[in-house]
Each structure stands twice: as structure tokens, then as C-alpha cells.
Amino acid sequence: MDAQADWRHYVVVFCGLSLLVAGTAAALNYHVDPYLIHQWDTPHLQRLLPGREKLSPWGKTYALARFQPEVLYAGNSRTELGLPVQTKLFGAMRVFNGALSGASLGDAAAMVRHAATVSRLHTVVWGIDAPSFSMEIGNTDFDRALVAADGYYLLRRSLLNFKRAISVDMTLDSIRVLRGTFGAVCQSSLALHGQRDGRCVRDRIDSLGGTSAAIMPRVRDFARGGGPTADAMHELDETARMLCRHGARLRLYINPTHAMTADALYWHGKWQAMEAWQAQLTVLAERHRRQGCDARIFDFSGFNSITTEAPPQAGGAAEMKNYWETSHYRTNVGHMVLTRMFGGGAGPFGVELTSAMLSAYQSGQRAARDRYHQMHPVETAMVRER
Amino acid sequence: MLFNSFSFLFLYLPIVLAGYFVLLRWRPAWIAAWLALASLFFYGYWDTRYLPLLMGSILFNYWCAQHQRLLTLGVMANLALLGYYKYADFLVPGQDWDILLPVGISFFTFTQIAYLVDRHRGDREKYGLAQYTLFVSYFPHLIAGPVLHHKEMMPQFSRPARFNMEDIGIGLSIFVIGLAKKVLLADPISVLIAPVFTPHAQPQLIEAWIGTLAYTMQLYFDFSGYSDMAIGLSRLFGVRLPLNFNSPYKAANISEFWRRWHMTLSRFLRDYLYVPLGGNRHGALNRYRNLMLTMLLGGLWHGAGWPFVAWGALHGAYLVLHHGWQAVARSSRPRWWGRCLTLLAVMLAWVLFRAPDLATAGEVLQGLAGGNGVSLPRGLVRWAGELDGLGWHPAFDGIRWIDFSGPAVPALMLAITLALCAPNTQELFGLRLRWTPATWRSALMALTFLCCLFNMNRVSEFLYFQF
Numbered sequence: 001m002d003a004q005a006d007w008r009h010y011v012v013v014f015c016g017l018s019l020l021v022a023g024t025a026a027a028l029n030y031h032v033d034p035y036l037i038h039q040w041d042t043p044h045l046q047r048l049l050p051g052r053e054k055l056s057p058w059g060k061t062y063a064l065a066r067f068q069p070e071v072l073y074a075g076n077s078r079t080e081l082g083l084p085v086q087t088k089l090f091g092a093m094r095v096f097n098g099a100l101s102g103a104s105l106g107d108a109a110a111m112v113r114h115a116a117t118v119s120r121l122h123t124v125v126w127g128i129d130a131p132s133f134s135m136e137i138g139n140t141d142f143d144r145a146l147v148a149a150d151g152y153y154l155l156r157r158s159l160l161n162f163k164r165a166i167s168v169d170m171t172l173d174s175i176r177v178l179r180g181t182f183g184a185v186c187q188s189s190l191a192l193h194g195q196r197d198g199r200c201v202r203d204r205i206d207s208l209g210g211t212s213a214a215i216m217p218r219v220r221d222f223a224r225g226g227g228p229t230a231d232a233m234h235e236l237d238e239t240a241r242m243l244c245r246h247g248a249r250l251r252l253y254i255n256p257t258h259a260m261t262a263d264a265l266y267w268h269g270k271w272q273a274m275e276a277w278q279a280q281l282t283v284l285a286e287r288h289r290r291q292g293c294d295a296r297i298f299d300f301s302g303f304n305s306i307t308t309e310a311p312p313q314a315g316g317a318a319e320m321k322n323y324w325e326t327s328h329y330r331t332n333v334g335h336m337v338l339t340r341m342f343g344g345g346a347g348p349f350g351v352e353l354t355s356a357m358l359s360a361y362q363s364g365q366r367a368a369r370d371r372y373h374q375m376h377p378v379e380t381a382m383v384r385e386r
Numbered sequence: 387m388l389f390n391s392f393s394f395l396f397l398y399l400p401i402v403l404a405g406y407f408v409l410l411r412w413r414p415a416w417i418a419a420w421l422a423l424a425s426l427f428f429y430g431y432w433d434t435r436y437l438p439l440l441m442g443s444i445l446f447n448y449w450c451a452q453h454q455r456l457l458t459l460g461v462m463a464n465l466a467l468l469g470y471y472k473y474a475d476f477l478v479p480g481q482d483w484d485i486l487l488p489v490g491i492s493f494f495t496f497t498q499i500a501y502l503v504d505r506h507r508g509d510r511e512k513y514g515l516a517q518y519t520l521f522v523s524y525f526p527h528l529i530a531g532p533v534l535h536h537k538e539m540m541p542q543f544s545r546p547a548r549f550n551m552e553d554i555g556i557g558l559s560i561f562v563i564g565l566a567k568k569v570l571l572a573d574p575i576s577v578l579i580a581p582v583f584t585p586h587a588q589p590q591l592i593e594a595w596i597g598t599l600a601y602t603m604q605l606y607f608d609f610s611g612y613s614d615m616a617i618g619l620s621r622l623f624g625v626r627l628p629l630n631f632n633s634p635y636k637a638a639n640i641s642e643f644w645r646r647w648h649m650t651l652s653r654f655l656r657d658y659l660y661v662p663l664g665g666n667r668h669g670a671l672n673r674y675r676n677l678m679l680t681m682l683l684g685g686l687w688h689g690a691g692w693p694f695v696a697w698g699a700l701h702g703a704y705l706v707l708h709h710g711w712q713a714v715a716r717s718s719r720p721r722w723w724g725r726c727l728t729l730l731a732v733m734l735a736w737v738l739f740r741a742p743d744l745a746t747a748g749e750v751l752q753g754l755a756g757g758n759g760v761s762l763p764r765g766l767v768r769w770a771g772e773l774d775g776l777g778w779h780p781a782f783d784g785i786r787w788i789d790f791s792g793p794a795v796p797a798l799m800l801a802i803t804l805a806l807c808a809p810n811t812q813e814l815f816g817l818r819l820r821w822t823p824a825t826w827r828s829a830l831m832a833l834t835f836l837c838c839l840f841n842m843n844r845v846s847e848f849l850y851f852q853f
Binding site: 003004006007008009010011013014015017018021022025163164166167168171 | 551559823
């Protein structure tokens with residue numbers, strides 16, 4: 001063979017082998033789809049997965065584009081776990097829980113923007129809390145290329161899915177799925193319209209040594225959060241404005257995390273910042289209401305009849321009724337949250353924040369915190385010891 | 387669009403190559419215009435706001451080059467442009483300049499200054515606008531070099547293009563080597579660096595040395611990887627770019643280092659700064675002054691900040707010391723001694739180059755000297771008795787800033803071995819070894835490419851884009 005023919009053979013082998021291997025891996029991963037990144041209404045969704053859901057922003061952004069819900073839940077894992085999609089409060093409207101594990105406010109806002117682009121939103125229910133109220137990338141799997149920006153999302157998305165399919169981790173996990181060794185603990189959140197399967201949490205808590213052992217790590221994680229930050233408040237303002245333009249109603253609610261988490265903020269010197277943040281949220285909601293938007297802010301956190309439930313260390317029971325652990329509330333609490341915001345009426349759990357009542361409310365919370373210290377010495381000591 | 391992105395590899399490059407091959411067959415005269423158009427698109431894809439700036443710069447310089455009396459004005463205008471975008475905040479601090487640095491401005495400005503200076507020196511060669519536009523904007527080099535010289539590039543753009551399968555094979559292979567340097571070495575190593583160079587991190591001895599060594603290797607594999615990719619890409623179009631690296635960490639002295647590191651910039655600084663300043667023509671003292679000035683400005687070229695100035699000054703001092711030493715010392719040292727000393731000197735200087743400010747650089751240098759203490763991994767506490775016996779009493783508080791669990795440390799070990807012992811890309815592909823089109827070599831390249839491809843889900847920018 002002459003030199004040109006030798007080099008032609010060289011190039012053909014290079015290109016052929018590269019295309020063959022990359023194409024095979026992409027086809028395998030696209031077909032098996034171990035992380036369910038492009039599934040909606042398919043039998044794949046009934047497959048049991050490991051307790052830790054990987055690439056859930058990929059699956060949820062895709063599902064949102066296909067399902068096009070009218071009611072969207074946004075926020076972090078607290079909302080993802082606690083807010084039920086099976087509820088009569090929204091009638092026949094399609095409901096999807098778009099909250100993401102580990103999400104910061106920036107992540108949640110990106111998800112809301114995505115949902116507003118791919119569907120006509122009627123209502124957005126957005127769970128927030130001070131520590132995660134920042135623009136940090138909280139969920140590291142949430143590549144912003146997944147956020148829809150135009151009407152060609154599904155086309156662009158198929159290219160992204162193809163690109164993601166050419167990867168080592170997905171290929172290894174596809175093989176594990178085919179061999180039956182991938183793990184089968186719980187359903188994907190996509191099978192439950194975005195709501196996290198409680199069995200996944202149970203598995204995680206068991207791996208930590210049970211509810212009792214999970215209490216303090218969660219309190220510490222909560223107190224360690226970098227929020228609230230000014231840029232996150234600006235982002236929330238912008239997103240609320242965008243939702244108003246789309247005619248959607250917005251319900252912000254401060255997550256009903258356990259009283260020990262609120263107490264941890266106090267002992268970490270973050271109480272004042274938290275109160276200032278509540279005031280800013282109140283002003284934000286009122287400003288948008290004055291501009292004709294249906295935006296309201298509710299606080300379910302702090303010290304109330306639900307959040308002060310005794311943990312196993314103080315109450316003796318192995319598990320809590322309202323909480324998985326101090327950071328994540330159960331769906332019975334989520335039902336109460338939704339009922340308070342959409343079912344009408346007022347109760348001891350959940351307060352709508354307005355300028356008129358904020359000062360008295362915050363004063364009441366400070367008094368409740370002091371009472372909590374007296375009446376719950378075990379929990380207080382646990383938090384103080386960190 | 388990054389060379390190490392899917393959109394470049396599977397969309398942009400195939401389209402540009404397909405257009406090139408079609409024109410090669412039917413309209414070879416249009417190839418320069420096609421590549422120029424593709425290059426402008428490539429630049430505009432980064433940020434369309436600066437596409438008019440690039441095009442304006444090209445047209446202005448082309449116009450100046452046609453008129454002998456405008457050449458000085460052209461050089462001044464280029465320097466003013468660079469000064470405004472790159473140095474305004476440094477030269478006039480305190481103003482709210484809010485200037486976004488246009489990508490590649492240092493490279494396309496220097497390329498054109500060299501052209502104007504050569505025209506001013508009497509170079510009579512004139513080029514067509516399409517060829518000139520391609521020369522300045524040629525996408526393989528536009529963002530981070532190599533710094534091209536018109537005399538070696540324009541003849542290639544002007545001559546009739548021809549199809550050569552060897553160019554395709556060699557080009558693909560060099561590109562893959564560059565991609566592997568970036569994706570498989572520089573990127574995994576990067577996690578070892580940021581924590582050590584964070585302000586107030588106060589790295590202790592081991593952390594400081596690993597962090598500094600990691601940056602030394604990351605910068606080399608990142609930048610030489612980019613240069614290899616540029617050279618490989620260009621070879622696909624039958625155009626040979628100048629070499630930019632020649633195993634710099636094998637240099638036996640600091641002068642040799644600068645003949646091996648970022649060779650096209652060194653050449654530019656020598657020809658258009660050091661020599662015009664007087665070079666080594668007017669005695670030793672003037673030579674040392676010229677060396678210092680050249681390296682100071684070379685440091686400033688990399689960025690508007692005191693750490694870069696200090697880095698340039700340090701290298702200037704190294705060069706002066708080296709030449710001074712050569713003048714007085716007659717005995718020759720073994721080559722390995724010079725290599726170790728040079729690498730050490732270069733590493734210390736990289737601390738200034740990487741640190742966000744001089745205070746942080748001071749902290750890291752202090753750590754390298756043991757000034758922030760010595761702490762060993764907790765697991766080694768069982769050897770405390772033996773170490774005490776040796777008269778050494780380190781702490782066993784663990785390593786805070788270095789993650790030993792991931793692939794970073796093994797990648798660093800491999801990088802060190804390759805940088806110090808392995809042949810470099812140009813040696814592999816012709817200068818020393820002959821890269822023949824054997825099937826196993828092709829398969830090896832394909833597998834290397836696949837390894838890169840399967841690890842490209844988190845695309846990272848090249849370090850030299852910021853310059």
C-alpha cells in the first residue's frame with residue numbers, strides 16, 4: 001500500500017472504532033437509561049432504584065416538559081419529601097413536585113423558570129428556608145443547560161441526553177441495571193409526580209443508624225447553610241415578577257423544619273439575620289401584591305405545636321410522627337401546609353406574614369423560643385452542644 | 387465553544403471540515419474565505435458583543451498596513467486597545483470601569499502588532515484581506531495562541547490547498563494527545579489546587595508542596611494540551627502551526643526553560659521587545675536591564691495585577707542571575723542538578739502566578755518553607771515514636787486541603803512522570819520518533835479519544851483563556 005492508503009486506513013480505524021464504541025455506549029445508555037433522565041409515562045418509571053436518586057434534575061426537567069403541570073411545587077428536599085401531589089385542593093389541575101434534593105434558592109428558581117417556559121403555570125408553591133436561601137449551586141447535578149429557554153427544548157434536550165449518555169458512570173450503571181445489581185430500594189420520584197418515595201428516605205436514615213442518629217447531623221447541616229443572601233433575594237424577586245407576568249399565583253412558605261433547627265440558628269448567632277430575612281420576604285410579597293400579583297408568604301417554621309414534637313432522645317419513641325428527622329417533615333405535615341394555604345381558614349400552625357403583624361409575630365416567636373428552652377431542656381442541650 | 391466540548395467536536399468541527407473538503411474539491415480559491423468565516427463564527431459564539439471589535443481590529447490593521455505613514459499610529463492604537471480592555475482598572479484604579487475582557491485580545495493584538503512592525507521595518511509583502519482575516523482570526527489559535535507570525539502563516543494560507551491523508555491522521559492524533567492532556571490530566575489535578583491557594587488557607591508544608599506541584603503540572607498540561615489541540619486541528623486543514631512547548635520542565639537552566647515554555651510568546655518578546663531595547667549588544671548591564679524589562683512586561687502581558695508583575699520580575703531576576711553565574715562560574719554542573727534547580731525556581735514563581743494576591747502567595751510560600759507547620763496524616767501516628775527517634779516531632783492533625791481519595795493524586799503522579807520522563811508531542815510525531823500509520827497506533831488513539839469523551843461531562847475552560 002502507498003502512504004496515502006496507509007493513512008486512510010489509519011483514519012478509518014480511528015473514526016470507525018471511536019464511532020462504534022461511543023455509539024454502542026450511547027445506544028445502550030439511552031435505552032437502559034439507569035437514571036431515568038428521559039422518561040415519562042414509560043414502564044421504566046416502575047423500576048425500583050437505589051435510595052439515592054442520581055441526576056434527578058435531569059429526570060424532573062424532562063418530565064416537566066412532557067407533563068406540563070398547572071401546579072408546581074418548588075424548593076429543596078424538604079418540599080420534595082413533604083408536600084404531597086395527591087391532594088384535592090387543586091381539583092383536576094395537574095400537579096408536579098419539582099423540588100430538588102440539596103437545592104439552593106438559585107436551583108429552585110431555575111427550576112421554576114424552566115417550568116414556566118415549558119408549561120402554563122397556574123400556581124407555584126415554593127418552600128424556602130434561611131440556610132438554603134443562596135445562589136450557590138446546591139444540587140450539583142443541576143446543569144443549567146437543562147433549563148428551557150425557548151420552544152425547541154425537547155429537541156435540544158435529546159442532544160443533551162445523548163451527550164450525557166456517553167459517560168463512564170452511566171455505562172457502568174447501565175450494565176448494573178442489566179445484571180440486576182443496581183439496587184432496588186424505592187421508586188423514582190418521577191413515578192410519584194416528582195414527590196420523593198418515603199422508602200428512599202427510610203433507607204437513608206437506616207444507613208445513618210436510625211432517626212435518633214440522624215437528628216444532630218441534620219441540625220448541624222441546617223445551621224451550616226450560607227443563606228440568606230442578598231443575591232438570592234434579588235433572584236426570588238425576579239422570578240416572582242416573571243411568574244406574575246405569566247399570570248401565575250405564588251405561595252411562598254417557610255418550611256416547617258423542626259424547632260431544633262430554628263434553635264440552632266439562634267445558638268449560631270443567625271437569629272437576627274433570619275428575622276431580617278422574614279421582613280424582606282414580607283415586603284417582597286406585599287410589593288408584588290400591590291402590582292396586581294397574587295403572591296403570599298407563610299411561615300410554618302419556628303416554635304409551634306407541630307415543630308416542637310419531641311425527638312427520640314427526648315420522647316422515647318423510635319420515630320417521630322411529623323418528621324423523618326429534624327430537617328424533613330412527613331406528608332401529614334405537608335397536607336396541613338397545603339390546607340392552611342389553599343383550604344382557607346386560620347389555625348395555630350402556619351401564619352401569613354404581613355407588615356402589620358410581623359413585629360408582634362417575631363416577638364412572639366422569641367418568647368416561644370425562650371419557653372422552648374425551659375420546657376425542652378434535652379433538645380436545647382443537644383443543640384447547644386452541637 | 388471549547389475544543390473539549392461536544393458541540394465543537396460533533397457539530398462545529400465536522401461542518402467546517404465538510405465545507406473545507408467540498409471547497410477543496412470544487413472551489414479551492416474560496417477555502418481561505420470559508421475558514422475565515424468559520425473562525426469569525428467561532429469567535430462570535432463566545433460573545434457576539436466583541437465580534438465587531440475583532441473585525442474592526444482586523445480591518446483597521448489591514449488598512450494601516452497598506453499605508454506606510456500609518457504604521458506607527460496602528461501600533462499605538464493596538465496598544466491603546468489592549469491598555470483599555472486589559473489594564474484600565476490596573477492603571478487607573480478606583481474607577482468603576484466595568485470592562486469585560488474580550489476573549490483572545492492579547493493574542494490577536496500581538497499578532498497584528500508584529501505584522502505592522504515588520505511592515506514598518508520594510509517588509510514589502512502584502513496579503514489579500516481574506517488571507518489576512520484568516521491569519522488573525524484562525525480559530526485554532528484565536529483564543530489562546532500560539533502567537534502566530536505572518537511570515538510562517540501567510541505562505542500557507544496563500545498556497546493552493548491540497549488533500550493529504552497524512553495531515554488528517556497526524557492532525558487527529560495530535561488533537562487527541564492534547565485532549566487527553568486536558569481531560570485526563572489537567573482537569574483531575576485541578577481539585578488539588580484551589581483549596582491551597584484560597585486566601586487565609588495557611589497551607590502547611592505537605593499541602594503547600596502538593597498544591598504548588600499540582601499547579602505546576604496543571605498549567606503545563608492545560609496549556610500545552612490546548613496548544614496540541616490547536617496544532618492538531620490546524621493540521622486537519624493542512625496548515626502547520628508553530629510549536630509552543632518543548633518539555634519545559636526538562637530544562638537544565640532558566641534560559642532553556644524560556645526557550646521551551648510558551649515558545650511563540652518568548653519569540654515575540656525577544657524579537658519585538660528585547661532586541662529593540664538593545665538586546666545583548668551594549669554590555670552586560672544593559673543586557674540585564676533589557677532582560678528585566680522584557681520579563682516585567684511579559685508578566686504584565688499575562689494579566690493586570692501585582693502578582694503577575696512580581697512573577698515577571700522574579701523570572702527576570704532568575705535570568706539575570708543565570709547569565710551572571712554563567713559569566714563568572716567556569717565549572718560545569720551535572721545536568722540533573724540544573725534541571726532540579728530550574729524546576730524548583732519555576733515552581734516557586736508559579737506560586738505568584740496562581741495566587742489571587744500577593745498576601746496569599748506569601749502564605750503559600752511560607753507553607754513551602756514550613757512556616758505554617760508540618761502535619762502528617764492521622765493514620766501515620768503509629769510511626770510517631772520512630773520519627774521522635776529521628777529528632778522530628780511533626781503534628782498528626784491530618785491533611786486539610788488535599789483530597790487523597792479521588793483520582794487527583796494518581797493523576798498528579800502520572801503527570802509528573804510524563805512531564806519529566808516521556809517524549810513530548812512533537813517528538814512522538816516526527817522530530818524524534820516516527821509516527822507510522824500502524825493499525826495498533828490508530829486503535830490506541832481511538833481508545834485514548836474514547837477515554838476523554840467518556841470523561842467530558844463536566845467541561846472546564848482552559849487556564850490561558852483569561853490572558
